[in-house]
Amino acid sequence: MSAAIYDMVLLRLGSEITVKGKNRHRFEQVLADHVRKALRPFERADVQHTYGRLYVMLNDHPYEEVADALRDVFGLVSFSPVKRTEADLDAIRHTALEVFRANKGPKSTFKVTVKRGWKQFPHDSMEMNHLVASHVLRESPELKVDIRNPEVELRVDIQQGAAYVYCDVDKGAGGFPYGANGKGLLLLSGGIDSPVAGWLGMRKGLALEAVHFHSYPFTSEQAKEKVVTLAKRLLHYTNGKFKLHLVPFTDIQTSFVQAGQERLIITLMRRAMLRITELIAERESAHAIVTGDSLGQVASQTLGSMNVIGRVTSLPILRPLVMMDKVDIIRIAESIGTYETSILPYEDCCTLFVPKSPTTNPNLESVEKTEALIPNLDEMIKLAVKNTVTVVLRQEEPEKQAAETAEDRWF
Amino acid sequence: MLYFDHCASTPPREEVIQTLAEVMRIHYANPSSIHQAGADAGQLIERSRGLIAKLFHTKPEEWIFTSGGTESNNLAIRGVAKQFAGRGKHLITTAVEHASVYETFQQLEREGYSVTYLPVDERGIVSVETLKEALTEQTILVSIMHVNNETGAIQPIAEIGQLLKLYPKTRFHVDAVQSIGKLPIDVTGWGIDLLSGSAHKVRGPKGVGIVYIRNGLAIAPLLTGGEQESALRAGTSNTPAIVASAKAFRMAMEAAENHNKQWSQLRNQLIDRLAPISELVLNSGKDERGSAPHIVHFSYPGMKPEVIVHALEKLGFIVSTKSACSSKDDKPSRVIMAMTGDARRAASGIRISFGDEHTASDVDQLADAIERTVAELKPMERRI
Numbered sequence: 108m109s110a111a112i113y114d115m116v117l118l119r120l121g122s123e124i125t126v127k128g129k130n131r132h133r134f135e136q137v138l139a140d141h142v143r144k145a146l147r148p149f150e151r152a153d154v155q156h157t158y159g160r161l162y163v164m165l166n167d168h169p170y171e172e173v174a175d176a177l178r179d180v181f182g183l184v185s186f187s188p189v190k191r192t193e194a195d196l197d198a199i200r201h202t203a204l205e206v207f208r209a210n211k212g213p214k215s216t217f218k219v220t221v222k223r224g225w226k227q228f229p230h231d232s233m234e235m236n237h238l239v240a241s242h243v244l245r246e247s248p249e250l251k252v253d254i255r256n257p258e259v260e261l262r263v264d265i266q267q268g269a270a271y272v273y274c275d276v277d278k279g280a281g282g283f284p285y286g287a288n289g290k291g292l293l294l295l296s297g298g299i300d301s302p303v304a305g306w307l308g309m310r311k312g313l314a315l316e317a318v319h320f321h322s323y324p325f326t327s328e329q330a331k332e333k334v335v336t337l338a339k340r341l342l343h344y345t346n347g348k349f350k351l352h353l354v355p356f357t358d359i360q361t362s363f364v365q366a367g368q369e370r371l372i373i374t375l376m377r378r379a380m381l382r383i384t385e386l387i388a389e390r391e392s393a394h395a396i397v398t399g400d401s402l403g404q405v406a407s408q409t410l411g412s413m414n415v416i417g418r419v420t421s422l423p424i425l426r427p428l429v430m431m432d433k434v435d436i437i438r439i440a441e442s443i444g445t446y447e448t449s450i451l452p453y454e455d456c457c458t459l460f461v462p463k464s465p466t467t468n469p470n471l472e473s474v475e476k477t478e479a480l481i482p483n484l485d486e487m488i489k490l491a492v493k494n495t496v497t498v499v500l501r502q503e504e505p506e507k508q509a510a511e512t513a514e515d516r517w518f
Numbered sequence: 519m520l521y522f523d524h525c526a527s528t529p530p531r532e533e534v535i536q537t538l539a540e541v542m543r544i545h546y547a548n549p550s551s552i553h554q555a556g557a558d559a560g561q562l563i564e565r566s567r568g569l570i571a572k573l574f575h576t577k578p579e580e581w582i583f584t585s586g587g588t589e590s591n592n593l594a595i596r597g598v599a600k601q602f603a604g605r606g607k608h609l610i611t612t613a614v615e616h617a618s619v620y621e622t623f624q625q626l627e628r629e630g631y632s633v634t635y636l637p638v639d640e641r642g643i644v645s646v647e648t649l650k651e652a653l654t655e656q657t658i659l660v661s662i663m664h665v666n667n668e669t670g671a672i673q674p675i676a677e678i679g680q681l682l683k684l685y686p687k688t689r690f691h692v693d694a695v696q697s698i699g700k701l702p703i704d705v706t707g708w709g710i711d712l713l714s715g716s717a718h719k720v721r722g723p724k725g726v727g728i729v730y731i732r733n734g735l736a737i738a739p740l741l742t743g744g745e746q747e748s749a750l751r752a753g754t755s756n757t758p759a760i761v762a763s764a765k766a767f768r769m770a771m772e773a774a775e776n777h778n779k780q781w782s783q784l785r786n787q788l789i790d791r792l793a794p795i796s797e798l799v800l801n802s803g804k805d806e807r808g809s810a811p812h813i814v815h816f817s818y819p820g821m822k823p824e825v826i827v828h829a830l831e832k833l834g835f836i837v838s839t840k841s842a843c844s845s846k847d848d849k850p851s852r853v854i855m856a857m858t859g860d861a862r863r864a865a866s867g868i869r870i871s872f873g874d875e876h877t878a879s880d881v882d883q884l885a886d887a888i889e890r891t892v893a894e895l896k897p898m899e900r901r902i
Binding site: 327328329332447514516517518 | 553557569761764
């Protein structure tokens, strides 16, 4: 009953977007597109851009279902279900009470905020605050008005021809619209951390492509499938397309194993990965590398290791998880739906050939010396980039879903 | 020949047979093997699991494939009984469950558990009040079927689930073998912890059962010796039959609403035709809310039901006595006994169950044949 009363949803952009001044309009356009994409399953929902605000017209779709889809849209800070009524005192009071009752939260105190955009409306906003509040109070005598710190704020926005009433505020994902802040490459391993780092990067407006290193036959086909599954999950948060670069790493990795510097293997591997990623970034016009490093978590993520590893590239390395605790990372992994896949027990190339006691404080000079002694390292790196297979994952359009593949007809 | 024994087993769909044959031919590798061929087969099983999960608005990791409804029921019941024995040893079920549930509980009684068998009213339905009275601090499991396999009586699963939400230590298992693809099931909304189903009841292949085990609920396996099905069901997974089953479940559940209307009409038509035959007593409820649309069950007190089955078979109509899993014994039906306490009625039950291929004209022919059979058998009627 309560959910079905609403006509539309008011969307709020982030304050981060608001400060962008001239760019605001562009961001709104981008965000409106992303909302449209997220609401594609809701045929009758219509995204409108009016009064400098973004609205979704529900057209009989249940608000709760639309809200679930909106929660995944980056750049949306919050949103509210709105009921529209006539710009008429009685209608506004009646609707205000209805909307107030539909609010599910605890409410012993409230306040009314009326905005009168249409100045010909006979009562000014101060008067209206009182007229609406007194009507609500008459129906629920146990309530109190609290202007400073109300549990519920009941808002009425009066425009010419219609008034809009709302009080629920649902939290959105926040951040920036996908892609609003440029493109980065994500090192996607298959573990718990890297998909979370990717999600946090996308939430901050990065367009992402993923880079995965595999060492077949030392790593299995399942490990690769697992990464594809993770990438498909991340695809949900993109603009509908997600590139996954699969880099053959076997030759480089085995040459490191043969270099006789067991404790440095991880450092050497991570540096080679960054060099390969930098070359792919150049090709794909990406301007940052995003990793799942979390300070001190493993030997390659100590400050000493980060320093020596990071020096191999001049691209900024973004580490969204660097100051986070594992439990918080796991919580995000669960909420974005990557955790179940991440914990599948297939070895990836980062856990292969791990020495018993990897160095936690590598020496840059000796690392560079070891690299110089490895025959053809530069060539192997270029070859790895050349032999990289790029898979483009796409969100299926409804029409495409209808097209059957050989396997689809079995289901 | 007209086949009216869909509760026992159903004719597989043409598409299901085709899927089974194609997958069997191509994906013969062991789905647990680590090579690509194995991984491909494994992917098909995961896709099947995903489809089942989607049909029930649940998560893929909450579903286990078994060898059939009987194993699904055994796994759910024994799995909970074993896992939570330390917490309590009281179990509740009903007097009208399918043999794979009822006899599992009888076995558990012999193993030291105490079991309450809830009675049913004359429509075959348990009372939520009676269940409430039977619940104790020691109750670890309540197992109640959704649709009865003999009479079609529908148990109030939603209300029972609502009640059991107040008993967080008590797990709720639902045998939905006869209701999947026939009636809507709201697994999460009804608070169901475990649910069993079977593919060959929905025009899928034999040899595939499904069990839902709610996320976070750990139960003990029946079969050990492999990591298949999250280590809950060891044994090489039956790739072709699982894929074909997923298809059968999808097709049945997508069409359920339409078939439901069709069956309701056929059911009412048959009940109306049988009403004037004074020798017959209807055991299925007339109320559509308490009785599944695809089953009509009646008795001919004083007549051995096998005689009717064979007489109808000679006329080209396949019907059955009681549940196929217990139809070979001569005892009166436990289900009809529990409902009526009438041994003559319980010993003379006939079950008609519809499929989606049936039409009003099929049902008319069946009713004619029943009329004729009763008239012919009347002189042989014995007073038992």
